[in-house]
Amino acid sequence: MISTAELISPKDLVADLERERELCLLDVRDQGVYARGHLFFARCLSLSQLEAGIERLVPRKGTPIVLCDDGRQDATSLNRMASARAVLMSLGYETVRCLDGSAAEWERHGLKLFEGIYVPSKAFGEYIEHVDETPSISPEELHALRSDNPGIPVVDCRPLEEFRRMSLPGAVNCPGGELIYRLPALLEAPELPVVINCAGRTRSIIGAQTLIASGIPNPVYALRNGTMGWELAGFSVEHGKSLEVERPDAAAMQGARAMAGTWRSAEKIPVISWDKYLEMESADDRTTYLFDVRDPKEFAEARLTGARNAPAGQLVQCTDTYIGTLRSRIVLFDDAGVRNTMAAYWLRRSGWREVFVLDEGPMETTPQGICRFAHLVPPEARLAAETARARSEGATLLDLSPSGVFLQGHAPGALFTLREGLLERLLGAGIRGPLVIMARDPDIACLAYRDIASNWPDDVMVLFADHGEWPAAFGDFESGFVNSLSPPQDMWHTPSSPLGGGKPAMVEYLNWEVDLLYRAENEPGWALRPQQSVQLPR
Incomplete structure (x- = not known):
């Protein structure tokens, strides 16, 4: 239970958000649930990942933390926040409170619920397009332009793994942070236009404005609505491409440094x-x-x-x-x-x-420790890649990797599950016998072992192998999302993914992005308010 002393009122939270002092607003629901409605500044770190991730997200133990969700205030919500508070206090965090009241009470004090993820950054992207008047080009205009001049570069500024999943025909990959580092060497003719795209809007806008703000002479455009807009316009996309803009040579690097120094x-x-x-x-x-x-x-x-x-x-x-x-x-x-x-x-x-x-600063090349919680698993319960198949024969394989990773490939017969409530979920499904726990993040697997091993009558083992070694350990991987003890709510799935909803979800997502600037306009603690009220086209 949560006592009155462990609560903070919506009014006091709003005051804290407006003050110039440190604060963490933390939502410990799964990201897929969080994305249905959360407070603007709430960070998402699920209860399943809390112990593994909190010290990276909130490194100072004296930081005031406020736990929140969607304001339902039901037994499940209150129990989750009480559990999260207990974990945080056990790790040494000094001030952990829970937001009191319902969503309706929050709204009376100016706290709205926002759908989606990365909301402050997404709202910022819309703000930048509004105040900087970012030049953009529609998919139809780009298609016509490249038909006449196929040499016009289209640069996808997402990470390479996202580019591989879906890209525009003929596009090259250069992550947004690398644009002024790598790209100028490819733009020798200052009159050559360049088009920056991402999946939706934010990184296209920021990428284009990065080049403009850094002083690059070329005409720069953001592809309006990115690859989603391209698909919605009826054009095809490519899959599995890996064409990257290379790192700069010495001369190009010198030019990039000079440009950055001036900026x-x-x-x-x-x-x-x-x-x-x-x-x-x-x-x-x-x-x-x-x-x-x-x-x-x-x-x-x-x-x-x-x-x-x-x-x-x-x-x-x-x-x-x-x-x-x-x-x-x-x-x-x-x-x-x-x-x-x-x-x-x-x-x-x-x-x-x-x-x-x-x-x-000082650099190091020694390998980073792969698992901070390895001590929770005794040596006899650890499986190496080379012995995993033999030792796991007859055992139930539990995969606690993100659902998107499980979807792409998993050991034959493995069951997707979340760490939170794992023991109850196993018993409810009638599962008995030995277990093998695996996760792309080995910390999660070790923590899950600690959660259930003492209460499980049979052997519980943990796979100690890098994720890239799993196919060799278990044979050909299966793909798809069939075997599951939990719904894939641990993460928000992009509209273009197999679990994301397709073109109707793309339209909904793009409308959501555009609306964010309007919805965030008077949010407590949000200082980026355009000089005039934002009137957005529908």
Whole structure:
């Protein structure tokens, strides 16, 4: 149960959101449920992932945390928040309260529920298009333009894995944070237009404005409504493509650095030393995040000591998945000084007041630990890839990977499930006998083992193998979403995915993105209000 002392009123939360002090607003429902309705600034970290992810999302234990959901206040909601509070307190978080009242009471104080994910970043993208008047091109106009001039580059600014799933014919991939780092070398003729696209709207807008703000001379356009708009216009897309814009050579890198330096000076983005970062990080009363914003491949080769990888474009696109604490300080590293400039510029414009570029710092190449919770699983309960098939014979395979990963491929016969309520779910399904637990994130598998092993009468084992080794361990993978103990509500599925709803969902999604600027206009703590009331076409 939650006592009165552990509650915060909607009125007091609104006051906290408007104050200049640190706060984390945390929703511990599964992302697919969270996406049906949540508070504007709520970060989503499900109860299943809480122990594994909270210290990255909210690193300072003194940060005030407010737990919230959709305001139903039913037994399930209250029990989940009570469980989350107990977990957080056991991990040393000092102030954890639960938002009191129903959704109707919240709304009376100005707190609306928003559908979707990455809401603040998405609303920011719409704000930028509105105030910067981002040039755009419709799918029909682009199709006609490229029919006359097929050499016009179309650059997809999503991560490579998203580009592989679906892309425009002839497009090349260059993630948004890499645009001013890699792209200028391809645009030798200053009169050559370039079109930036993503799946929907936000990254297209931010990508196009990144090139414009950095001073590139070429005409730049955002593809209106991205690949979804392209499909809705009746044009075909490609699948499985991997055409990337290469990293710059020495001359191109020098030009990108010069461009970024000019941009950084014009915007007065502060540059700090490693010693200054250490001084900031040691403060007991403030949170300082350190992100290495380079490409994940570079981060894997050598990374800044103590930094988390947050590719620059994704950090801007989904800030709430990386930064849990509002009003915190953010330090960004890129050995070229280009991608951190891009991210700092946009984070500052989106309302983060203390964003710093790190000039240099110590690098390390030693492998990162693959599992922080391995100690929860005794040696005799660990399965290696080479023995997994033999030792798992006759056992029920439980896959706790994200449902999107399970959909793409899983061990034959494996059951998809969530960690939360796992024991009750197994018993309810009449499952008996030995179990093998696996998850793309090994921490989740180890935590699930701890949850159920002492209450399960038969052997419980955990697969200790990198996700890429699973096919060799179990044979040919199955795809699709058939065997399941849980609905695929752990994540929000994009409209173009097999579980996403197709073209009707694309239309709904694009309308949702456009509407966000209007809906967010008077949200507590949201400072980005256009000078005139936003009247959006329907």
